Amino acid sequence: MKKRMQILVAILALSITLLPVSAQPLNSSNSESTADTTTTCSIGTVDWWSYEMTYEDVKTDDWFYNDVKNVSLGELMTGLDSKTFAPNAPLARAQFAKIIYREAGTPDVEYQAAFPDVSDNEWYTNAIIWANSKNIVTGYTDTGMFGVNDNITREQLAVMMLRYDNICEPNYYKTDKRADLSKFQDGSSVSSFAKDAMGWAVERKLIQGKDNGTRLDPQGNASRAECAAILSRYWGYISSAQ
Numbered sequence: 302m303k304k305r306m307q308i309l310v311a312i313l314a315l316s317i318t319l320l321p322v323s324a325q326p327l328n329s330s331n332s333e334s335t336a337d338t339t340t341t342c343s344i345g346t347v348d349w350w351s352y353e354m355t356y357e358d359v360k361t362d363d364w365f366y367n368d369v370k371n372v373s374l375g376e377l378m379t380g381l382d383s384k385t386f387a388p389n390a391p392l393a394r395a396q397f398a399k400i401i402y403r404e405a406g407t408p409d410v411e412y413q414a415a416f417p418d419v420s421d422n423e424w425y426t427n428a429i430i431w432a433n434s435k436n437i438v439t440g441y442t443d444t445g446m447f448g449v450n451d452n453i454t455r456e457q458l459a460v461m462m463l464r465y466d467n468i469c470e471p472n473y474y475k476t477d478k479r480a481d482l483s484k485f486q487d488g489s490s491v492s493s494f495a496k497d498a499m500g501w502a503v504e505r506k507l508i509q510g511k512d513n514g515t516r517l518d519p520q521g522n523a524s525r526a527e528c529a530a531i532l533s534r535y536w537g538y539i540s541s542a543q
Contacts (some may be wrong), residue, residue: 356386363388365526368533377403378529388526391452397432397528398438401426401465402428404532416440416447423447437464455527456495456519459508462531465496480504491519507531 352374359369365388370509373386377400380386396495410427419429429447432438438461440447453461466475479500491499499519502508509533511518 303475319482355383356380357384359386359388363526365530368529369526371533371536372529377532378525386525388529389524391522392458392525392528393449394438394447394451394457395429395449395454397453397458397461397523398432399425399428400528400532401437402431404465405431410434416445418446418449432461435464435468437461437468452522454520455517455523456492456499458523458528458531459498459502460495462507462535463501466501466535476501476504478504485510485515485517487498487516487518491517496521502531505534507534 317460330433352370354370354373356373358370359366363369369386369388370377381390407427408431410431412426413430413434414423415430415433419426429438429449433440433447438447479497480503482491482500482503499508499517503510503517507515510516511521
């Protein structure tokens with residue numbers, strides 16, 4: 302059985318010793334709907350201090366160092382190889398579905414032909430089929446495709462995270478509050494399907510804005526470092542609410 306994400310103790314340890322969990326803006330998902338089924342979210346103990354990353358492209362003074370360490374230790378995200386995390390590389394939609402699927406504990410899935418571009422027995426098949434069954438992902442409304450290899454945008458990532466949050470139990474930090482996106486220079490450019498999710502993500506400080514918090518860059522590609530940060534921040538809020 303694959304490990305579920307277990308970074309709660311890591312973030313608690315960081316906060317106790319006043320080491321900030323660094324972060325930067327992250328992304329969201331494509332137009333998709335809210336689910337009414339629930340998923341048990343796993344939080345456990347991790348040996349954060351003794352864990353050493355081997356990525357040569359993640360330095361201790363990088364803003365994303367703690368975030369990458371959190372998701373790597375929890376085996377939520379893996380590198381391209383043992384020495385390369387590729388923090389600035391874009392993240393594909395299929396890759397993010399796989400990350401969420403890992404956090405949910407990789408439950409058993411029976412294949413269904415939900416999307417024309419998601420065939421059986423691929424590395425991403427079970428993740429996408431499961432996420433679709435929970436209404437975390439639905440694909441593109443104009444083509445019916447999932448867009449396996451498409452880079453996930455910041456607003457798409459936010460949508461997927463909110464939908465995951467809606468089915469996550471126990472959920473310690475649900476909120477109906479939504480941030481005012483008009484404070485960002487490009488707040489009005491957030492797609493209609495993503496406005497609620499982006500408001501939620503900004504309210505929870507999962508997305509904090511680029512260029513000193515002035516831009517959301519909603520249609521910009523989410524990087525692997527940004528994904529690590531949003532996941533680390535998400536579980537950090539759960540730890541602070543307990």
